[in-house]
Amino acid sequence: MSWTDERVETLKKMWAEGQSASQIAKELGGVTRNAVIGKVHRLGLSNRVGAADPAPASASPAPEPEAAPVDEAPARAAAPAVEPAAPRVEPRPAPAAAPRVEPAAVPAVTPLRKAIIPAGQPLPPQPSANEISPEALASVREIEKKARKLSLMELTERTCKWPIGDPATDHFWFCGLPSVAGKPYCEAHVGVAFQPMSARRDRRR
DNA sequence: CCCTGATTCGC
């Protein structure tokens, strides 16, 4: 693969969005994160965020960028040597929406309290704890004790994204245990989230 | 261990 204009554009865009080099590499395909980082540097757009250039120690503020324009009025007079850089502070958009909540039986695990619905409008129909087998429910509670209690930002492709607690309170985190390959949850939570239809059928309430 | 970006340096 080579750096076609198109690919470079994607790179620039994603980098500007705060995407990590590895994420960009995946998106582009055919390149490693190292390649992406290398390209980023060659393109000279490595300074992200704070980049609060270590202002020349203290003594001499050295406001002078360097080059002495002297005469010469190359129309470009406007071109600011120092890019905006100010506003953007730390893009890194958290994984968009909260972790994909699978279609099966997810919520209503920990908060035994009846529907709190923090700021929600009518939420889509969600399976109640009643639809989960007592055994599974019990094991889930057990697992929660072992949870690594990861924050949203700490989740990765291989950590269990099962939510625990009430999102509206401090008592909220994600399981975080090693997830089953290809699944968003750990062994225990996969068992509750992905139930065969046969098991779900008329477990009635 | 997972992951980050930064740098180096042979190609």
Add this chain to the structure above:
DNA sequence: GCGAATCAGG
């Protein structure tokens, strides 16, 4: 110019 290897860090 490119990117693997490596470094330094979280």
